[in-house]
Amino acid sequence: xxxxxxxxxxxxxxxxxxxxxxxxxxxxxxxxxxxxxxxxxxxxxxxxxxxxxxxxxxxxxxxxxxxxxxxxxxxxxxxxxxxxxxxxxxxxxxxxxxxxxxxxxxxxxxxxxxxxxxxxxxxxxxxxxxxxxxxx
Ligand code: ZN
Numbered sequence: 001x002x003x004x005x006x007x008x009x010x011x012x013x014x015x016x017x018x019x020x021x022x023x024x025x026x027x028x029x030x031x032x033x034x035x036x037x038x039x040x041x042x043x044x045x046x047x048x049x050x051x052x053x054x055x056x057x058x059x060x061x062x063x064x065x066x067x068x069x070x071x072x073x074x075x076x077x078x079x080x081x082x083x084x085x086x087x088x089x090x091x092x093x094x095x096x097x098x099x100x101x102x103x104x105x106x107x108x109x110x111x112x113x114x115x116x117x118x119x120x121x122x123x124x125x126x127x128x129x130x131x132x133x134x135x136x
Pocket of ligand 1: 006007008053078
């Protein structure tokens with residue numbers, strides 16, 4: 001894994017959270033996106049070399065369930081990987097529990113796969129690989 005790609009924060013009210021984080025970080029979100037594979041809406045902020053993703057649910061989705069169970073807060077840490085399939089195979093062989101067998105289309109032009117928090121001391125880990133031309 002090359003670096004932390006972004007940190008994902010679960011929020012109940014995306015509009016309100018956008019305003020708050022804009023005030024906090026001093027920048028407006030550069031992108032808002034509906035991620036169909038997860039049925040969530042995301043909003044991305046760039047802070048220097050780092051990114052923050054606000055994620056909000058649509059009713060029937062993992063974010064809504066997460067907030068019901070644990071409240072708002074840090075939801076996942078995403079790592080940038082050069083080859084997501086190779087990384088998935090490596091982690092599966094190491095005994096990590098992946099939440100999907102194949103990478104999914106994620107937000108912000110990425111292929112993504114999540115690693116179960118039970119495999120990672122309670123932290124949901126997201127692998128993400130930039131979608132290159134040869135992947136589509
Ligand atoms: Zn994410």
